[in-house]
Amino acid sequence: MSNLPLxxxxxxxxxxxxxxxxxxHRLVSYSLNVVKTYHALPVVLVLGTKKNSPVSxxxxxxxxxxxxxxxxxxxxxxRAKKMLNHIQRNHHDSNYYxxxxxxxxxxxxxxxxxxxxxxxxxxxxxxxxxxxxxxxxAQLYPQETYQQxxxxxxxxxxxxxxxxxxxxxxxxx
Numbered sequence: 001m002s003n004l005p006l007x008x009x010x011x012x013x014x015x016x017x018x019x020x021x022x023x024x025h026r027l028v029s030y031s032l033n034v035v036k037t038y039h040a041l042p043v044v045l046v047l048g049t050k051k052n053s054p055v056s057x058x059x060x061x062x063x064x065x066x067x068x069x070x071x072x073x074x075x076x077x078x079r080a081k082k083m084l085n086h087i088q089r090n091h092h093d094s095n096y097y098x099x100x101x102x103x104x105x106x107x108x109x110x111x112x113x114x115x116x117x118x119x120x121x122x123x124x125x126x127x128x129x130x131x132x133x134x135x136x137x138a139q140l141y142p143q144e145t146y147q148q149x150x151x152x153x154x155x156x157x158x159x160x161x162x163x164x165x166x167x168x169x170x171x172x173x
Contacts, residue, residue: 009040009041009042009043010034010037010038010040010042010043011042011043011044011045012027012030012031012034012042012043012044012045013044013045013047014027014030014044014045014046014047015047015049015111016046016047016048016049017048017049018048019046019048027044027046031044045104047108047111047112049111049112049114097123099126100126100127100128101123101126101128101129103128106123106126106128106129106132107128107132109121109122109123109129110128110129110132110133118130118133121133
């Protein structure tokens with residue numbers, strides 16, 4: 001697979017609670033592994049879910065992406081073609097981003113908000129967000145298991161009601 005020509009650069013996606021020096025050192029290592037495997041510099045997307053710690057490895061994390069204002073860019077991280085860090089500011093203001101969301105932004109917000117339900121998500125009507133919840137639901141609850149649990153719940157309710165009605169009839173007689 002590593003001998004195949006690449007029409008697009010490899011992409012390395014990292015979801016990280018806290019972005020700090022230790023994480024960035026691991027990220028460089030991951031990037032070097034991608035270079036070794038695919039012989040191409042990756043594009044790195046970092047989704048920081050909580051906070052950015054002061055880091056010495058980051059040279060310029062304040063340059064906003066020209067085409068995607070929700071992303072900060074670093075001109076280059078050692079062995080990365082480009083590094084992007086999703087900006088968390090204003091993402092709870094549903095008027096801040098365009099509708100529909102850019103798919104990359106949708107993925108970022110899906111991971112960053114960490115909502116257990118689609119309906120609690122800030123962008124619950126966005127097609128990308130809906131698709132991601134459908135994918136997650138299908139992985140967590142395969143259709144057969146969901147139908148079996150539903151059928152079992154219905155049978156339990158019916159048998160309980162049958163038993164209750166039977167005891168009521170016994171008391172009426």
